[in-house]
Amino acid sequence: MHTLAIFFLVLPLCQGELFPVAARFILPGYRYPPGSPWPHPRVWGNTSELVTLNPSNFLLTSNTDCDVITGAIDRYRPLIFIDPDAVVSSDLVAIPSLTIQVLTDEHCTLFPQLDSDPDYEAYTLDIPSSGGAKVEAKTIWGALRGLETFSQLVWTLKDDNGNSFAVANVTKIEDKPRFPHRGILLDTARHFLTVETLKRNLDAMAYNKFNVFHWHLTDDQAFPYQSQVFPLLSEKGAYTQRHLFRQDDVREVMEYARLRGIRVIPEIDSPGHTHAMRKGHPELLTACYGDGVNPGTPDYPNHADREVLDPSKNSTYEFMKTLFQELKDLFQDKFLHLGMDEVKHACWESSPEIQNFMTENGIQDYSQLEQYYINRHVAMIQGLGSRYISYQDPIELGLDLGDALVQVWKDGELGGEFSSWQDYMMMVTGKGYQVIFSSCWYLNYISYGEDWRRYYECDPTNFPGTEEERSLVVGGEAAVWGEFVDGVNLEARLWPRASAVAERLWSDPVDVLGNTDDALFRIHQHRCRMLRFTSWFFWSFWFDEREVTNSNFAGEE
Structure with missing residues (x-):
């Protein structure tokens, strides 16, 4: 006798949750917290301390008026605050802004190219316990990668009353790609x-x-x-x-x-x-x-x-x-x-x-x-x-x-x-x-x-x-x-399978080569993020109901 696993895809306000009818298997591997980035950063200092963001007045600024960066700021604001019900938490310290610091904008009028400079797409990211967050990069291309990571670090925390709060963990990241x-x-x-x-x-x-x-x-x-x-x-x-x-x-x-x-x-x-x-x-x-x-x-x-x-x-x-x-x-x-x-x-x-x-x-x-x-x-x-x-x-x-x-x-x-x-x-x-x-x-x-x-x-x-x-x-x-x-089945074939390739090409193999069970939790989160950003129907995972509804994942899933 074969067991039929039936999945429900629920997309309230573009937030994806997958529930099997019968939960039988506990997912193995390390349970990464909400707001875990993909691909895995080279150096990721993540703490349990939380700060909050106010969607109504959070500032995204940069020291350059390059269209690559100004366009990215406009594009990423709704991605960072994807939950329309999220507000600032009065119980946490609020960080007021993210500043993007680009050392040189000489690439602004150019198209990106294959470059042997290891810092061509490198960036650092700091979300402090107080004050503004910061992304620093040598080039505009590194700044883009840092902004993408920041957007993934912000997640929604729900309290017992169903209220939603935009939060992020206090974090320091130093990152650059493995391959150009x-x-x-x-x-x-x-x-x-x-x-x-x-x-x-x-x-x-x-x-x-x-x-x-x-x-x-x-x-x-x-x-x-x-x-x-x-x-x-x-x-x-x-x-x-x-x-x-x-x-x-x-x-x-x-x-x-x-x-x-x-x-x-x-x-x-x-x-x-x-x-x-x-x-x-x-x-x-x-x-x-x-x-x-x-x-x-x-x-x-x-x-x-x-x-x-x-x-x-x-x-x-x-x-x-x-x-x-x-x-x-x-x-x-x-x-x-x-x-x-x-x-x-x-x-x-x-x-x-x-x-x-x-x-x-x-x-x-x-x-x-x-x-x-x-x-x-x-x-x-x-x-x-x-x-x-x-x-x-x-x-x-x-x-x-x-x-x-x-x-x-x-x-x-x-x-x-x-x-x-x-x-x-x-x-x-x-x-x-x-x-x-x-x-x-x-x-x-x-x-x-x-x-x-x-x-x-x-x-x-x-x-x-x-x-x-x-x-x-x-x-x-x-x-x-x-x-x-x-065009009908492309995205279902491509994503998030290609996300696995992305991490292999970006991340240090010492950090990510071994256990796919550990990667499983982060790629689950990443797939849900991508579903919220789009109207696509991606290839799905097996989800354990107990994992999805567990309070450790309530904010992300």
């Missing part, structure tokens, strides 16, 4: 995602201290990016003319991300994953000889009618140069993602034109032909003054990616030469490449139950390389590919 690259990949090609959906998830990323939106713009299925220099790409390649990202849409997303300290890195994959480009520009792609005689004939499932860019034509590289120049000017980040994964050679193998080109240029095999494309494509990107990211696939073929930042995505389950992601990390870092890690964090592959634990337990430096090789890991990304994900 902490990203989410969203795929807008397999299923279109609206600008509003992207913005909602940028908000959620900010709540979790992610700082990179990896925008997988195009793929075989669709080309929704509206290029001004090559308008036929989207006119013919988008699903419909309602499913487009226009230039102004991109700028809107870019600005929304900038104000939250988030980089936006565009990806247009090549030479594979380009089937949608053929609709507007068939001349770019290799004409496949599926019947062995006629160009442009498919041989399913080996290849379509036209598949993979044609590396034999100079016009291919000129086209890509013009397209990527437009991307560079529009997206503002120092990096462009070039994809370069899963290049299938069958179409090249079928083409007599490709074979003649290889003979004329002394190219011995199709891996060398792929290297030829990579060399020319990378040289073009470098000529534009951009740095570039590539998936790991070319390295598996023994190819050279120059000074690429390499995204490792494979493990035994996702295919490839090796049985574990650790082997891939050893291979890539052993060749001296800096790495973005994603292998454990494909969130479109989910399972029943609390699967956030396996994402939390995966550490990108947990491979048997040297200390120098492990130091080449600059961060990681949680990826949500869109074959079966759209």
Whole structure:
């Protein structure tokens, strides 16, 4: 006989509480108090002493008028005082203000970038037993992270009469991220995602201290990016003319991300994953000889009618140069993602034109032909003054990616030469490449139950390389590919699973690597916070009724 666990989701005034019908299991692990932050700060001095805040006159001020900070102050006030019934407690000392002190606002007019400075996003936070609270940071980006943490430290205390009071524990925090690259990949090609959906998830990323939106713009299925220099790409390649990202849409997303300290890195994959480009520009792609005689004939499932860019034509590289120049000017980040994964050679193998080109240029095999494309494509990107990211696939073929930042995505389950992601990390870092890690964090592959634990337990430096090789890991990304994900189920797949990844990338592993039972209480709190901020329906936890209603959690839950 199977026991059916039924959950009620109650959202009074956007406050989420989950109650199982029958409480049978006491949650294990350390019971963190209300107002426990996520991700875990590097140094978190938390006391049991409480202070109170008056929502009606609490001051949020800064020494800078930078729009990133002034906008954040306006945005965070309703998040800090999310409970509309909370008032100041007459039994506690009231702190009157939070002051945000930024040492330099030189980044104010700039977009955030990958920076090796360990203090680029660092901050300190002090909630004293009397007087005003303070966030101090070297940069505006660190100040944003500190303000996010402060918003999480404020919680609602309820007395026996049902009155609500805005309170915080006396706290000192010194914090900075473990890795400078902490990203989410969203795929807008397999299923279109609206600008509003992207913005909602940028908000959620900010709540979790992610700082990179990896925008997988195009793929075989669709080309929704509206290029001004090559308008036929989207006119013919988008699903419909309602499913487009226009230039102004991109700028809107870019600005929304900038104000939250988030980089936006565009990806247009090549030479594979380009089937949608053929609709507007068939001349770019290799004409496949599926019947062995006629160009442009498919041989399913080996290849379509036209598949993979044609590396034999100079016009291919000129086209890509013009397209990527437009991307560079529009997206503002120092990096462009070039994809370069899963290049299938069958179409090249079928083409007599490709074979003649290889003979004329002394190219011995199709891996060398792929290297030829990579060399020319990378040289073009470098000529534009951009740095570039590539998936790991070319390295598996023994190819050279120059000074690429390499995204490792494979493990035994996702295919490839090796049985574990650790082997891939050893291979890539052993060749001296800096790495973005994603292998454990494909969130479109989910399972029943609390699967956030396996994402939390995966550490990108947990491979048997040297200390120098492990130091080449600059961060990681949680990826949500869109074959079966759209705007309806995206948030339920992504959050709070991605929150587990966020803590792994932000927090010191000494503090958080071990016991997921201890993390359980804080991620419960964090999920409830995020529910209050939004109208989303996230994937849910098993809650014990006795834990939810226990007075230790009455303020938070």
